[in-house]
Amino acid sequence: MSRPATPEQVVRVVAAGVSALVAGHLTEQERETHLDRLAGLYAEHTDVRHPLAPLGDTPLRTRAELRRHFAEAPGLGQRVERFEAVGQVHRTADPEVVVFELSYEGSVNGRSFALPCVFVTRVRDGAIVESRDYGDHVGLARAFGRLAGLAAALAETSG
Numbered sequence: 001m002s003r004p005a006t007p008e009q010v011v012r013v014v015a016a017g018v019s020a021l022v023a024g025h026l027t028e029q030e031r032e033t034h035l036d037r038l039a040g041l042y043a044e045h046t047d048v049r050h051p052l053a054p055l056g057d058t059p060l061r062t063r064a065e066l067r068r069h070f071a072e073a074p075g076l077g078q079r080v081e082r083f084e085a086v087g088q089v090h091r092t093a094d095p096e097v098v099v100f101e102l103s104y105e106g107s108v109n110g111r112s113f114a115l116p117c118v119f120v121t122r123v124r125d126g127a128i129v130e131s132r133d134y135g136d137h138v139g140l141a142r143a144f145g146r147l148a149g150l151a152a153a154l155a156e157t158s159g
Helices: 007-023 028-039 063-071 137-143 147-158
Strands: 042-049 060-062 080-091 097-108 111-124 127-135
Touching: 007 028, 007 063, 007 080, 007 097, 007 111, 007 127, 028 063, 042 063, 060 063, 097 137, 111 137, 137 147
Parallel strands: 042 127
Antiparallel strands: 042 060, 080 097, 097 111, 111 127
16 A cells, blocks of 8 residues: 555545444454554654543554554444545645544444544645544444443543
8 A cells, every 4th residue: 555645645544544443344464454554654753632532632652552542443342334434624724734624424233423523634744743633532432332431431530
């Protein structure tokens, strides 16, 4: 797989890669290769944050951390019928920075969902060097039947 050439292409390939992981329609060998390729879209030293993460934001700073993050895709053990990124990439005055306004849309265990997201991403030489990913984490937990676990984790951290 060749590296995407433009920031717009890079963010679209990442979103499609996440979609493929969550959908879970990969063999174990395909999944491992896919994880390597997805992490390879990021610079070795990067700064990826999820400011709206309900349990707090832990910056992801290396490809290895990103690979581990992607390996925890929420679809494991679920019957994911569809999971895809639908949206538009907006260019900015800075040629390295794009804003990807999207929704992850799909269905899990027969229930449809749409999860709004906005990614503000800096791509240099075909690799992501910085990203702020604003996603609907509560909606994701709801879609994958994990609200009770999220609520318990939040209760534990607020004590």
